[in-house]
Amino acid sequence: MVRVYTHNIRYARREPVEGELKWPERREAVVNSILLHNCSIVCLQEVLWTQLEDILRLLGSGWDYAGVGRDDGKKEGEFAVIVFKQALWTVDWSPFWLSPTPNKPSIGWDAALKRIVIQAHFKSIKDPSEAFVLYCTHFDHKGEVARQESAKLIVRLMRDQSGPQILCGDLNSQPEQNASKTLGEFREDSFYSDRKFGHKHTYTSFGEEPHTRIDYIWHTQDVKTEFYAVPHSHYKFLISDHHLNFPMSSLLAPGYAHPVSRQWQSNSILHKDMFVYPLFITTDPDTENEIHSLPGQKQWGLNKLLPYVEELVAKGLKSVLLFGVVPEDVKDERGSWADKEETPVIQAVKALKAKFPGLFVICDVCLCEYTNTGHCGILRDDGSIIREPSVERLCSVAVAYARAGADAVAPSDMIDGRIVAIKKAMVSADVAYNTMLISYSAKFAGQLYGPFREAAHSCPKKGDRKAYQLPPGARGLGRRALQRDILEGADAFILKPSTFYLDIVADAAEICRDYPIFTYQVSGEYAMIHASAEKGYCDLKMMAFEAAQGSLRAGANVLISYFTPDFLDWLSE
Numbered sequence: 001m002v003r004v005y006t007h008n009i010r011y012a013r014r015e016p017v018e019g020e021l022k023w024p025e026r027r028e029a030v031v032n033s034i035l036l037h038n039c040s041i042v043c044l045q046e047v048l049w050t051q052l053e054d055i056l057r058l059l060g061s062g063w064d065y066a067g068v069g070r071d072d073g074k075k076e077g078e079f080a081v082i083v084f085k086q087a088l089w090t091v092d093w094s095p096f097w098l099s100p101t102p103n104k105p106s107i108g109w110d111a112a113l114k115r116i117v118i119q120a121h122f123k124s125i126k127d128p129s130e131a132f133v134l135y136c137t138h139f140d141h142k143g144e145v146a147r148q149e150s151a152k153l154i155v156r157l158m159r160d161q162s163g164p165q166i167l168c169g170d171l172n173s174q175p176e177q178n179a180s181k182t183l184g185e186f187r188e189d190s191f192y193s194d195r196k197f198g199h200k201h202t203y204t205s206f207g208e209e210p211h212t213r214i215d216y217i218w219h220t221q222d223v224k225t226e227f228y229a230v231p232h233s234h235y236k237f238l239i240s241d242h243h244l245n246f247p248m249s250s251l252l253a254p255g256y257a258h259p260v261s262r263q264w265q266s267n268s269i270l271h272k273d274m275f276v277y278p279l280f281i282t283t284d285p286d287t288e289n290e291i292h293s294l295p296g297q298k299q300w301g302l303n304k305l306l307p308y309v310e311e312l313v314a315k316g317l318k319s320v321l322l323f324g325v326v327p328e329d330v331k332d333e334r335g336s337w338a339d340k341e342e343t344p345v346i347q348a349v350k351a352l353k354a355k356f357p358g359l360f361v362i363c364d365v366c367l368c369e370y371t372n373t374g375h376c377g378i379l380r381d382d383g384s385i386i387r388e389p390s391v392e393r394l395c396s397v398a399v400a401y402a403r404a405g406a407d408a409v410a411p412s413d414m415i416d417g418r419i420v421a422i423k424k425a426m427v428s429a430d431v432a433y434n435t436m437l438i439s440y441s442a443k444f445a446g447q448l449y450g451p452f453r454e455a456a457h458s459c460p461k462k463g464d465r466k467a468y469q470l471p472p473g474a475r476g477l478g479r480r481a482l483q484r485d486i487l488e489g490a491d492a493f494i495l496k497p498s499t500f501y502l503d504i505v506a507d508a509a510e511i512c513r514d515y516p517i518f519t520y521q522v523s524g525e526y527a528m529i530h531a532s533a534e535k536g537y538c539d540l541k542m543m544a545f546e547a548a549q550g551s552l553r554a555g556a557n558v559l560i561s562y563f564t565p566d567f568l569d570w571l572s573e
């Protein structure tokens with residue numbers, strides 16, 4: 001398979017006609033179109049030597065050309081030229097003038113100007129069986145006889161060759177005219193390909209009607225055209241009656257508004273700055289409750305939390321992730337307590353930011369800790385999530401946390417469309433410029449969140465989360481969720497659980513390679529490691545390191561872990 005591209009690029013006129021831009025204003029578009037269409041073989045017409053120099057420079061290294069100026073066989077006059085990638089093709093070529101004396105610069109028949117065809121034998125370097133002869137030409141614009149004779153001359157050249165042959169160029173002649181007919185008796189016009197895209201006509205005269213088809217890709221019958229296209233070469237018109245959406249992925253600043261998040265933008269080996277510590281905050285300020293299924297972890301009231309965090313900050317803690325725990329009797333179907341002023345998360349953000357301004361505070365954004373159903377959104381009677389009002393709630397919650405001073409919000413609800421909605425809501429509320437939006441993009445449903453749900457009192461009362469968290473076998477959905485959330489404007493990505501899902505982490509490292517990637521070693525993973533160490537099946541510290549290193553190796557650069565306080569000690573040893 002070979003992609004061939006032909007374009008009459010219009011010689012660089014000193015005095016452009018109406019609707020025409022000067023060459024320096026057009027040249028990047030001309031070259032970028034070549035690069036966009038990803039062709040390794042490009043036929044160009046009306047190319048002056050200075051234009052060819054520009055084109056080769058703008059294409060970058062690795063390109064060569066076959067062609068000569070038609071006036072002197074060197075650099076004078078327009079080139080009909082083939083530009084190609086050196087690494088892919090070996091090329092053996094010669095010029096022929098379209099005249100009775102084809103081997104020297106000459107005018108033919110009733111032509112107004114000297115005209116030329118480049119004949120080039122192409123052979124693929126990778127697969128030498130892929131070989132063909134390519135012609136690049138530009139027929140005279142005045143001489144009718146010259147055009148027909150030129151066509152005959154090329155047909156004769158082609159007869160002397162065997163194997164596939166392709167002819168590209170500007171014939172200054174429409175399909176029903178003699179030159180095209182002469183070629184058509186022997187060759188096929190790729191215009192009649194089954195698959196086609198774009199304009200019918202190839203010549204625009206910079207806007208005057210009528211437009212015509214005078215540029216062609218002809219080929220011998222042993223070549224099959226898979227696809228023929230005349231793509232857009234001007235962009236004055238709207239490409240649809242809808243504008244493209246405001247690309248949220250254009251906002252970069254929220255991802256590095258804080259010294260800690262700045263550091264997260266660069267990868268390195270395991271160190272304290274990489275850890276984010278999840279904390280459960282209760283309404284009663286004096287609580288300090290052990291969580292049985294999470295050894296060493298507690299639910300914290302604010303009065304107890306602050307001294308504890310102070311101790312950790314002194315050891316090098318850089319970031320925390322906050323979850324709220326509220327009494328059952330304040331829960332309702334909309335999760336109203338998620339963003340109430342007195343809700344534990346908002347109170348904790350304010351207190352933590354006041355006391356530790358350098359600490360990077362992330363708020364988990366979800367409704368499940370606040371709904372009486374225990375689900376992450378608002379439900380229909382049949383138990384399914386109603387998307388729009390749920391996303392609206394998540395937007396207010398995210399904005400409320402950002403306003404309270406959160407450095408980042410991390411929606412873990414997994415309802416479709418919430419990333420772009422939250423980003424837009426934060427832009428409108430003018431909190432987007434310094435609030436990072438970290439998407440739990442690929443979060444899988446399963447058994448590993450059990451201890452958390454006990455800690456946060458967020459277990460679904462009925463049903464499960466399989467309709468909005470990803471099925472464990474679905475790598476494709478994980479990849480698609482990551483791609484989608486890039487487009488929706490996420491500043492960073494959380495993958496969870498971690499250890500059972502390191503292929504997804506590696507996928508994220510590839511798909512989101514320019515973003516910080518977090519893994520969340522979730523409650524079930526933490527509990528498993530503890531249980532196994534307690535039974536004597538492993539060494540707790542070594543296992544914790546091995547798991548952390550697995551995440552880093554797969555491509556993560558931030559680790560959300562209940563082992564954070566331990567690592568602050570271990571990494572000081």
Ligand SMILES: NCc1[nH]cc(CCC(=O)O)c1CC(=O)O
Binds near residue numbers: 366465522523
């Ligand atoms: N939706 C809220 C949320 N945010 C983080 C976790 C799990 C974290 C853990 O298990 O440590 C959950 C629980 C869930 O989805 O059921």
